[in-house]
Amino acid sequence: MRTTTKIASVALGSAALLPFLGAGIAQAADGSTMATLRPVALNGVKGSGTAMVTVTGNRINVTMAANGLLPDNPHAAHIHFGADARHECPTASDDKSGDGTLNTTEGGPAYGGIVVSLTKTGDTSPKSGLAVDRFDTAPGGKIQYERGSITVAPEVAQAIVDGKSVVVVHGVDHNNDGKYDGATKSDLDPSLPTEATDPAICGVLAAAPAGGMDTGAGGTSTGTNEGMLALGGGLLLAAAGTGVLTARKARNRA
Amino acid sequence: MSTSTRFGDRRGTIAAAVTALLLLVGGVLVAKALTGPGAPPQPDRAQGTQATRDAAPTPGRSATSRPTGSSTPSPAAPSSTPGPDFGPIMGPSSPVSLVIPSIGVRTSGLVDLKVDRNGKLEAPTDFARAGWYAAGPTPGEFGPAVIGAHVDSKSGPAVFYRLGSLKKGAEVSVLRRDGSTARFVVDRVARYSKADFPTATVYGDTKGRAELRLITCGGAFDQSTGHYVDNIVAFAHLTS
Numbered sequence: 256m257r258t259t260t261k262i263a264s265v266a267l268g269s270a271a272l273l274p275f276l277g278a279g280i281a282q283a284a285d286g287s288t289m290a291t292l293r294p295v296a297l298n299g300v301k302g303s304g305t306a307m308v309t310v311t312g313n314r315i316n317v318t319m320a321a322n323g324l325l326p327d328n329p330h331a332a333h334i335h336f337g338a339d340a341r342h343e344c345p346t347a348s349d350d351k352s353g354d355g356t357l358n359t360t361e362g363g364p365a366y367g368g369i370v371v372s373l374t375k376t377g378d379t380s381p382k383s384g385l386a387v388d389r390f391d392t393a394p395g396g397k398i399q400y401e402r403g404s405i406t407v408a409p410e411v412a413q414a415i416v417d418g419k420s421v422v423v424v425h426g427v428d429h430n431n432d433g434k435y436d437g438a439t440k441s442d443l444d445p446s447l448p449t450e451a452t453d454p455a456i457c458g459v460l461a462a463a464p465a466g467g468m469d470t471g472a473g474g475t476s477t478g479t480n481e482g483m484l485a486l487g488g489g490l491l492l493a494a495a496g497t498g499v500l501t502a503r504k505a506r507n508r509a
Numbered sequence: 510m511s512t513s514t515r516f517g518d519r520r521g522t523i524a525a526a527v528t529a530l531l532l533l534v535g536g537v538l539v540a541k542a543l544t545g546p547g548a549p550p551q552p553d554r555a556q557g558t559q560a561t562r563d564a565a566p567t568p569g570r571s572a573t574s575r576p577t578g579s580s581t582p583s584p585a586a587p588s589s590t591p592g593p594d595f596g597p598i599m600g601p602s603s604p605v606s607l608v609i610p611s612i613g614v615r616t617s618g619l620v621d622l623k624v625d626r627n628g629k630l631e632a633p634t635d636f637a638r639a640g641w642y643a644a645g646p647t648p649g650e651f652g653p654a655v656i657g658a659h660v661d662s663k664s665g666p667a668v669f670y671r672l673g674s675l676k677k678g679a680e681v682s683v684l685r686r687d688g689s690t691a692r693f694v695v696d697r698v699a700r701y702s703k704a705d706f707p708t709a710t711v712y713g714d715t716k717g718r719a720e721l722r723l724i725t726c727g728g729a730f731d732q733s734t735g736h737y738v739d740n741i742v743a744f745a746h747l748t749s
Contacts, residue, residue: 287708291646293601303601305652307714320651320717322598395592399717461644463712465628467703467740468657468724472636475549475661475670476730476737490535497528 286310290458337367366421550674599649636662649691669725693745719747
């Protein structure tokens with residue numbers, strides 16, 4: 256009797272949980288993306304970083320942290336996207352000039368053009384792509400960046416959510432002399448050395464995980480144990496029954 | 510035995526044998542149910558159960574990092590300053606093993622995990638292995654590295670069976686492929702309903718700190734879906 260009540264209560268308990276299961280988590284369209292920023296091939300940067308971009312309609316919020324960059328020099332940072340780009344960070348084979356380094360143009364086939372300029376203040380359009388006075392200067396080689404409510408074109412918002420955009424932080428020091436210099440001019444702005452605009456660290460913005468994980472099969476859950484307890488109890492009761500029977504038979508015989 | 514020999518009754522002997530068998534099996538089952546692994550431990554309230562929901566996931570305002578003093582960034586740093594203090598940060602290197610002494614976890618051969626079509630992080634197919642979110646930061650790098658493992662299999666405890674009893678201040682070590690060890694300390698352990706999972710708190714921005722999330726299942730087990738209804742998440746940050 257007690258066993259029955261217990262089983263019934265267990266069954267009722269799990270039935271009560273049922274309504275909540277339908278309310279799934281699958282909100283992939285919440286548009287939260289993350290990029291792990293790693294050194295760009297060939298450019299000799301030891302740094303790394305992380306960027307998060309949350310898309311809400313045509314607005315994005317961006318946070319970024321990085322280290323290992325050339326300290327106290329402006330680091331242009333952008334979100335890149337090109338419909339016909341590979342949507343990835345450039346590799347050594349993108350060094351079309353064969354000079355042993357990758358400049359921003361050489362990275363184009365991998366990550367596309369600039370679609371958002373991650374400036375600290377003011378305009379964030381591609382026009383501000385080289386607004387060196389409004390980018391982080393990486394004190395101590397580190398960047399901590401946060402900017403909310405940047406308006407982007409619908410196709411850019413979509414590209415970010417779809418994992419097709421790439422965060423690139425520019426500015427390297429090929430000759431390790433602590434400043435942007437060298438004879439080679441920037442492919443983007445001939446008034447700057449190429450060191451000032453070459454890509455330093457890079458990462459593809461991919462959908463961050465959303466919702467929980469299904470990490471258990473229930474082998475130790477309370478429900479199973481209750482079942483075991485109920486079954487064991489039932490068997491013990493049955494044993495009592497057969498035991499009584501045996502004893503009675505024995506007495507009758509005697 | 511003595512009863513049956515004394516009375517020499519075959520049916521009595523069978524009944525006695527059945528009784529003995531029932532007693533044995535029943536007793537074992539009851540004992541197993543009472544003393545067995547039982548339900549996995551759940552984090553207690555003091556560890557921050559469900560208290561920390563992210564109502565509005567504003568970037569940089571996620572409740573994940575609660576630096577105790579040291580990692581407050583210096584605002585508008587002049588060029589001579591050391592820049593923002595992220596605490597220790599390691600370069601990228603994938604994890605090979607995980608050790609959590611206080612709950613007896615020592616597991617190697619971490620598998621790569623990826624997100625499924627619905628954006629959810631897939632669990633390891635092997636109940637005896639932990640997995641890590643390989644598209645995210647490696648443990649020790651910037652941001653929240655994620656390691657997940659099962660609390661149990663169909664037959665018994667699995668790798669993260671005791672995760673719910675992990676306490677604030679506990680040490681977590683991750684050995685990495687490059688030979689280095691990322692050492693973390695637990696900030697808190699929380700239980701969240703999967704139906705209302707605080708995605709931004711768990712996977713979101715850490716204000717630059719290198720952090721770690723350990724995830725398993727918790728709460729009630731739903732027989733009809735074959736899944737637990739909650740997740741247990743341990744939050745930790747890199748110390749060295």
